[in-house]
Amino acid sequence: MISLGIRLALAGGREALARLVVIACAVAAGVGLLLGMLAAINGVHSQDNRYSWLNSAHSTDTPRSGVDPLWWRLSGDAYQGERIGRVDVAATGTNSPVPPGIPRLPAPGEYYASPALARLLADLPADQLADRYPGHLVGTIGSTALPGPDSLVIVVGRTPAEVKAADGSHEITSITTTPSTDCDDCPVGPKGSSVILILSVTAGALVFPVLILVGMATRLSAARREYRFAAMRLVGATPRQVSVIATAEAALAAAAGVAIGFAVFPPIRLALVRMDFTGTPFFLSDLSLNLWDVLLVVLGVPVAAAVAAGIALARVRVSPLGVARRVTPPPPRAWRLLPMLLGVAELAFFIGRRPNTSAGQSMAFTPGMVLILGGLVYAGPWLTMVGARLMVGRSNDPAVLIAGRRLADDPKAGFRSVGGLVLALCVTTGSVAIITAITAERGLPEIYTAGAGAAVDHTVLGSYLTGWGDDGRPTGAEKPLPASVTTQLRAIPGVAGVTVIHADPLGTPDPTEHQGPVGAARQGGLASCEQLAGTPLFHTCAAGAQTATTAADFDGFGVDIGSNWPRQWPTSSVPAAQLDGLPVLDVVVGTTGSAATVERVRTLLEGTYPDRAMAPWTLSEYRTQAQGQLSSFQRLANTVTLASLVVAGCSLAVGVAGGLSERRRPFSLLRLTGVQLGVLRRTVLLESAMPLLVVSGVAIGMGFLAAELFLKAQLGYSVRSPGAMYCVMVVGGLAASLGVITSTLPLLRRITGPEAARND
Amino acid sequence: MTGIVLEARGLELSFGPTPALRGADLAVEAGEILAIMGPSGSGKSTLLHCLAGILTPDAGEIEFAGRRLDTMKEAQRSELRRDRFGFVFQFGQLVPELTAEENVALPLLLGGRKRAAALAEARSWFGRLGLDGLEARRSGELSGGQAQRVALARAMVTRPDVIFADEPTGALDSLTGEQVMDLLVSTAREHGTTVVVVTHEPRVAACADREVTVRDGRVTTAFMERMAS
Structure with a gap:
């Protein structure tokens, strides 16, 4: 029977061939994207493993005996917004553990750098990068120790005394291989589980429209197939044999699609290399497939396609006399809206009741989303029927009457061809609304836009404040900034001003902390009014004042965190001459933003205050890092949206063309009886467009x-206007869909000629 | 096979609120050629479909070769249609994707016969039915008469006990219809096959050994018809 099914699929004429090609292409698209997602999931795992050694000081590995401990200090540096992972190491003997990717531990005065960082060190003047690292380059770090090909990593050799004295140093006896996903306290790594969850959902979101397309394609020339199956049933084929033949046809097309899908996987893999949704691009070799992935796709996709084909044909019971007598199916009821409304209620329930863990949040919000999406598809026929009845109303237009009656009689068939598009629109709208709201909430307030925003973005902040003690005193303050450094800073081309925030000997409360926590008032910082005038964005002093009490923490510049800074800092009684000798909390350097x-x-600030846990940074770098993953997911969402829309558009085209082909005879007869082609065109257009x-x-x-419900429950945000881009996407998508429908209309003239009205 | 091969007793069948058969009784002798006549909508085709196991009656019994047809499962009835029955309908019984010889071989293939053997057996019928040279043609490339002869070959290829023919000449001109009917009758007689043919054409009915009429879902004989009139 299987061979007969294959024979029929291959010898079934143009329509059967078209069906075969459409199913194969749909499956190929699905397989290519599915393989891409599986490779990306494997890539995240591999990358997580590559990061693991950097977390050696935070792993829960049992200390090894008989090993000379290694002094270890991990810190973060940056170059143009790119993170540089810096590890300072100092061996205490010859038997100290060696990190992966380097042949030996660097001696004091030596360092190993990743190839990308080594190139930068060679290309840039030393005062822009190399001066931050004591010693010289002795080799490059191998790819086994790098999360990605462009990773900036450096392993610096120091003396044990130097590392021990630095903030955040540890003694370790082994290099860990535990990935960050399995290590709660590990500071470095993508924490792959959330990324993998998102990728898995994405893979599912991609496969769904593909299966819809397979189902649609399966119903192409359904009447002809039903005729053929009826003829077979007449001469003794059992229902099971007919089912095997139909399944063999679908599986054949799916198998061809799987083969094409594997062929398109390499270019998809190349595209994925640059899609750094973990914040770091992948090595191409990490985006690989294992045996289980291949088996899953090779066996699973044809089975899924065969099941989709089976579901599409399940409604048709083929008897030896043809398709079982068709009766008008009962109209869909309003309770079809129930799953969708349940989804809304489920999401609304969690407003103010957000679970604390990310796993709990996932469990809380996923069912609601699934209910809404599934409910939309389920409610579609009812909405179509209501729309059709309203459309017919008292219309005198025969096209409206024919289209409306047909939709009202079988709204499921009417909705089927547009289901994929509708789903894609809902997903697009939801994701765009969420991402727009998050971006808006974390963006610059209006006060900083129009030019000033750029100046804020490019201000370099050396922040040395680590917190406040129980008595409200700032902690972590650095030694006073030498006057020579201030002069050097001012002499750098592109520096607009330098403001040093000192610890206040008078312990004046921080003027920005009036909404702060209960307890001892946090003390503020102290700044020279002359310096503040050089960086006026961060507000000014009262006229005639020499010094002012400022925020102790310039983190966020009063923009991202605590946007309630006063327009004028309160005057302090500490004389300006005393400031140079006071400890330093922050150094704020306004720049033009040139690299x-x-x-x-x-580099100068790092040299002045070495061995700090955090390197000086700019607000734009902070934003780039904070929004990096968001942007990656936005790109991923755009890819999914685009792919879904394309696949859904194909479903629509196949559905409309298939529907036209099926109704060739009745339309031809209508034309013979004098109905104008224009009326038929409007009928077809209305049947899909409505x-x-x-x-x-x-x-x-x-x-x-x-x-809105998700944002309220999870983040306390509200939906914002999604912007022109979204409107363009939606209007463009709908216009393109109408274009797809319109493009099938010329077919109408060709297939409804008088010859099509003859009896077979 | 001698004696009664197929018997229906008190068949009733409705399509929704519309009754098609209302207590139809019929017995068919082995080797007999029986014509079922009647006006449009009288239920003659429905009776044939019930006798062939295509439709299941709402009430009544059908017996074929001593076995109850009406209580059989669908798979068993499919098997019976494949191995013991043959069909020639007005049109629409050929699979358009298959060649003429593949169409003839189809019942054998469905029964599990090897492709080469099934095709060889199928080809042996082409000469007998005047279809030489048409083996590789598809149904769309055959004339109406040729298509009906291919259907007849397909009906005969399993050497069935009964051939059911529903308006076999209905879509043909009178000359071609006569040729097809002659072939059907002569082939059936040659092989001792029982034929049940539904027709409204007296010319076709004249080829039969016996003639019954269906009226309002009940079977009457020609003699009773004459008495009634």
Whole structure:
């Protein structure tokens, strides 16, 4: 029977061939994307493993005996927003553990750098980068120790005394291989589980529209196939034999699709290399497939396609006399809205009741989202029926009457061809609304826009404050900044001003902390009014004042964190002449934002205050890092949206063209009886456009509602206007869909000629 | 096979609220050629479909070669249609994707016969039915008469006990229809096959050994018809 099914699939004429090609292409698209997602998941795992050695000081590995401990200090540095992982090491004997990727531990005065960092060190003037690292380069770090090909990592050799004295140093006896996902306290790594969850959901989101397309394609020329199956049933084929033949046809197409899918995987893999949704691009070799992945796709996809084909044909019971007598199916009821409404209620329930763990949050929000998406598909036929009845109303237009009656009689069939698009619109709307709101909440307030924002963004902050003691005193303050350094800073081309924030000997309360925590008032900082005038963005003093009490913590510059800074700092009674001798909390350097300026300032500050846990940084770098993953997910969401829309558009085209082909005879007879081609065209257009527009409206509304409920529950945010880009996407998507429908209309003239009306 | 091969007793079948058969009784002798006549909508095709195991009656019994057909499962009835029955309908019984010889071989393939053997057996019928040279053609490339002869070959290829023919000449011109009917009758007689043919054409009915009429879902004989009139 299987061979007969394959024979029929291959010899079934143009329509069967078209069906075969469409299914194969749909499956190929799905397989390519699925393989890409599986490779990305493997890539995240591999990258997580590559990061592991950097967490050696935080692992829970049992200390090894008989090993000379290694002094170890991990710190973060930066170059143009790119993180540089710096590890200072000092061996206490010849038997100290050696990190991966280097042949031996660097001696004091030596360092190993990753190839990307080594190139930068060679290319840039020393005062922009190399001066931060004591000693000279003795080799490059091998790829086994690098999270990605462009990673900036350096292992610096120091003396045990130097490392021991630095903030955040540890003694270790082994290099850990535990990935960050399995290590709660590890500071470095993508914490792959959340990324993998998102990738898994993405893979599912991609496969769903593909299966819809497979189902749609399976129903192409359904009447002809049903005719053929009936003929077979007449001469004794059992229902099971017919089912085997139909499944063999679908599985054949799916197998061809799997082969093509594997062929398109290499270019998809190349594209994934640059899509750094973990914040670091992948090594190409990490984006690989294991045997289980290959087996899953090779066996699973044809089975899934065969099941989708089976579901598409399940409604048709083929008897030896043809398809079982068709009766008008009972109209869908309003309770089809129930799953969707349950999804809304489920999301609303968690407003103010957000679970604390990310696993709990995932468990809380996923069912609601699934209910809304699944509920939308389930409610689609009911919405189509209501729309059709409203459309027919008292219309005198025969096209409206024919299209409306047909949709009202079988709204499931009417909705089927637009279901994929509607789903894609709902997902797009929800994701765009969520990402827009998050971006808006974390963006610059209006006060800093229009030019000033850039100046804030490019201000370099050396922040040495580590917190406040129980008595409210700032902790972590550095030694006074030498006057020579201030002069050097000012002499760097592109530096606009330097303001040093000192610890206040009078312990004046921080003027920005009036909404702060209960307990001893946190003390503020102290700054020279002359210096503040050089960086006016961070507010000024009262007229005639020499010194002012400022925020102790310039982290965020009063923009991202605590945007309630006063417009004028309160005057302090500490004389300006006393400031130079006071400990330093922050050094604020305004720059023009040029790479050379920022890096020179950073290098000078790092040289002045070495061995700090955090390197000086700019607000734009902070934003780049904070939003890096968000941007990556935005790119991923865009990819998913685009792929879903394309696949859904294909489903629509296949559905409309298939529907036209199926109704060749009745349309031809209508033409013979004098119905104009224009009327038939309007009928076809209305039959697809009406459900598309009606259910799309509901889908967009549900997308916004789901986003609002999620944002309220998870982040306390509200949906913002999604912007022009979204409107362009939605209007463009709908226009393209209508274009797809319109593009099938010329087919109408060709297939409804008088010859099509003849009896077979 | 001698005696009664197929018997229906008190068949009733409705399609929704519309009754098609209302207590139809019929017995068919082995080797007999029986014509079922009747006006449109009288239930003659429905009776044939019930006798062939295509439709299951709401009430009544059908017996074929001593076995109850009406209580059989679908798979058993499919098997019976494949191995013991043959069909020639007005149109629409050929699979368009298959060649003529593959169409003839189809019941054998469905029964598990090897492809080469099934095709060889199928080809042996082409000469007998005047279809030489048409083996590789598809149904769309055959004339109406040729398609009906291919259907007849397919009906005969399993050497069935009964051939059911529903308006076999309904879509053909009178000359071609006559040729097809002659072939059907002569082939059936040659092989001792029982034929149940539904027709409204007296010319076709004249080829039969016996003629019954279906009226309002019940079977009457020609004699009773004449008495009634």
